Amino acid sequence: SQQGEEDPQALSIQEGENATMNCSYKTSINNLQWYRQNSGRGLVHLILIRSNEREKHSGRLRVTLDTSKKSSSLLITASRAADTASYFCATVSNGSSNTGKLIFGQGTTLQVKP
């Protein structure tokens, strides 16, 4: 079952602009994670935010989590052409915290034009 819904499905911006992607989910979560996938390659973990956290930063990435709205956003600041990729949110539900099962969203495809 796909828990996460991501918005937008596709995003095209110019280098230097900020990119914001949103993720909504359905059940209560233990944590939410964001991954990046370059075309046809394996996913790479970007950041994990726990259910008791509201915001987290890592380099040019900023993730927010609103558990009351069951939503998260990923902001990439000062984007670069190398940020072109698909971005997925994934959740570990409270019921699955002992198994660590991830439920992935459909992903947002980001294109950063030089």
Add this chain to the structure above:
Amino acid sequence: EAQVTQNPRYLITVTGKKLTVTCSQNMNHEYMSWYRQDPGLGLRQIYYSMNVEVTDKGDVPEGYKVSRKEKRNFPLILESPSPNQTSLYFCASSFRGYEQYFGPGTRLTVT
């Protein structure tokens, strides 16, 4: 270097011919998982394993088998592949509930 390896990376086979995709990790992770990725359907979990000899079905287990005889290895077995199993397959590992490390993917085509 911490990594998850998969083999083969590309495979074209015919309907009904048994195949195995290997997965190995060198991070001593308890948790390993197989996903398939299809256009418009995202990543769906096939099977997962919480430790040696402990495996369980994910969301789309039909037509697949797995085994976990050693902590580092988690092979995916297709006993009788069919065209609807044409997909991009990923193995992943993690400490339970935390960031998952993904392999490079296996692109399988069943004709």
